[in-house]
Each structure stands twice: as structure tokens, then as C-alpha cells.
Amino acid sequence: MLDLDHLEKAQRVSLTMQVEISLKGALITGSLKPGARLITKEIADKLGTSITPVREALLRLVSAGALHATPAQAFLVPEVTLDRYNEINAIRKQLEPMAVAAACEHMSESKLATLRELSDIFHEAMRQGNVQKALHANRVFRFTLYQYAEMPTLSAL
Template sequence: MLDLERAQRMSLTTQVEVRLKNALIIGSLKPGSRLVTKDLAEQLGTSITPVREALLRLVSSGALVATPAQAFLVPEISEERFREINLIRKNLEGLAVEKALEKMTAEDVIKLRKLWEDFAQAKQSGEVEQTLVANRIFRFELYKLAQMPTL
């Protein structure tokens, strides 16, 4: 789910949070999924505390919902909210492309083209999770090239 080499400098809680965010982004955690702190800790090979803290961070950002039974749910998303998120994302990505174009080298263009081809191939294969992973890799490389850390 996550390239842990890059994450070594992060706190354990942040590493868990990033892994969970990535799982949400690529669709490994489906809407309606119930996340149990103990089970996640076992799967991630860590103690319960960083998992609980990461889950609570995701609840505070609206990515998860807490339940009274010490579990967390991946929320269902309405079509209206999906459209709103999509509109915002498309506008921000347009800005990212503009900024990235100002800074891209020929090598960057080659790398992006390869990532786009990987995405197109994954999409053509019909493998949904593989397609979402390839899409995420392409988009986040573009964001990185924009050199806009908040984005």
C-alpha cells in the first residue's frame, strides 16, 4: 500500500495514517467497510495506539466515521458530494498542471508519459485496483512536479 522507505522519517501514527489514506484512495477500503483497531494493528504489525490515533485523525478530516463499538467505518459518499469533490479536484489539478509545466524537464515529460501509459494499460486490463493505483501514481507525480507542497 505504501512505499515505507520514504516514510521512515515519519512517526508511526503518520505512517499508519498514510497507509490508510492510500488504501482509501485506491479503493482497497470500500464504502461501508468496518475497520477494527485491533485487526488493523495486527495487519500492519504495530500496536493499537498508533492505529487508533491514525483512525481518529481520519475521522476528524471526514475520511472515516467513528462508531460506538470501537470500530470505524468507511463512509458511503453521496453522488452530490462526489461531484463536488470531483469539481474541486479537477480545478486543483489544472493548476497543478500549469505549475508543473513551468518546471518540467524533458526527463520529467518522459517519466510522466511512461506513468500515463502504465495507467492506460491498467485501465485497459479491467483491473480496477491496479488502475486506481496507476492513476494515483501518475497524479501524485504530477503534483510533485508542480512543487506545491500543500497540494
């Protein structure tokens, strides 16, 4: 017999992961600015979900160091120090060539065409001076490449 409690929990976990991915994307592209206060209900309303998966996603991001929690149960986007920025870039410089090499092993004409299209979108946004669009395009390009590498742990990092 199907245990509905486990099914409900699995759906909530899935929804939590979807919310987390949305929030990570907003952090990466700069849609959520350093110092911004995140309000659980507002995020839930915007994403069309309940408060629980949003709170769980926010807590996961706090655990990962991507957000700060305050005693009043508020969540803040932290300022990125120069040291942290340099650390992130050093890690990326080590991991991304490995991802490219792995993606090349699984490359096809259609995947290459997709990467070229995503690259063109990024370069066009840069030519237009549209920083927000360029950041988003860069993120989509990189995560598509990570997906092609077939290395799920890399995508999670």
C-alpha cells in the same frame, strides 16, 4: 541534552503519518470498500506497527471526514453520496489545472519520462479491465504530479 520523550513522540507522529498515508491510499483506490468496518488491531498487524499510530491515523481520517467513528470505537468507511462525489470532482477540476501548471514550471526530461511511464501503466490497466490496478496507477500518477508541482498543501488536500 537530547530529550528522548520528544524523539519518541516525533517517531510516533511520523509513523502515524505513514499509517494515514497507507489508509488514504486504500480509500482512494477502493481497497477499503464503503461500509467496511476497520479494526485497529488488524490494521496494526497488517502494517507491522503498534495500535497507537493506527488509532491516531484513524482519528485523523475521521476528523477529515474520510471515515466515520461509532460509539463502540469502531471505524467505518462511509458511503460516498452523489453530492459529495460531485463536490470532490468540482474541487479537483479547479485544483488540478493549477497543479499541472505548477508542475510544468519544475518539469525536467526525467520527470516527464516518469509521468509517461505512469500514464502507460494506467492505460494498460484500463485495457486489461483491471480496475483496482487502474485506480492505483491513477493515484500514483496524480500524486507524482502534485509532488512535481512542489505544493505540499495541495498534496495534503
